[in-house]
Amino acid sequence: MNLRSFFLTVGYSGLSPKAPGTMGTLVSLPIGVAILIFLGPQTLFLAALFITLVAIKQINIYEAQTHSHDDKQIVIDELVGMWFALSIAPGILFSVADLGVWTNGIALQLALSFLFFRLYDIKKPSIIGRIDREAKGGLGVMGDDIIAGFAAGITSAILWQLVLKSGLIN
Template sequence: MNDTPSPPRVVLTHPAGWIASGFGVGLSPKAAGTCGSLAALIPWWLWLQHQPWPIYLLVIAAGFAIGVWAAGWVIGKTRIEDPGVVVWDEFIGQWIALWFAPVGLGWLVAGFALFRLFDIWKPWPVRWADDKLHGGFGAMFDDVLAGVYALLVLQAAAYFLR
């Protein structure tokens, strides 16, 4: 008999679990990553998009560091290498994708779609990071790379469409 607690029970027992799960969003029974990316749009829309780039960068760096700790805690408790309940990586990746995004709902939707595309498709080196890096850092870093891809494509589109 497996005495390892189920991810939802573990997540609700510690602040690291709440953070890693995107404050419970990762408990969604379907498409937890997409739900995490959608949830990340709320603080971005209400606060983060209005911050100067040094504050934005500080939020991403601190969020990444906290995410490494939180994801590592959940991974240690669940003994699952990349548990679906961990969606804080989607928050950070989505915020990276939307860094310097032009104002407008269309750009928000495009940034969301591009991040989800690169997070699911996992072009190199995103797939490499997903396969080779482990623990909290590994859980977080592949989404950082997917966010960078989305950022670059969104910024190129903004440049050429203006």
């Protein structure tokens, strides 16, 4: 194994024989939450953007060498999608202690971001599926997960606002 494999498989989590995409997302979640807590949502967003640019180039190299498009082992796209969702959903600075406070919605939004991201990534509704089917190379591999991440973050944030407005949590 080389550094490219380590990067594209997110620390080899993509080599999991069962559900490599979910494993890649699960590995990405605590790393993203740590970045959110210690560096903030803007840093997480910019890190996801930077990794996207690097990943597109590395995926293009990988695909040229292997002649395989969107290999199941490549889960860097799940990391990026999850990080975009996490940077959008709570959208505020918070601490480790805030994770245990149910009424602030942080833990719920993080969980919803994960669930909605996996749902959108697996089901591939609308433009997510179109990008997955039609886009080629690294942009194709990354594109559907980027859109799924944005959709998951926005859906989570909207759902939290609906919970607040409903008065279920004071």
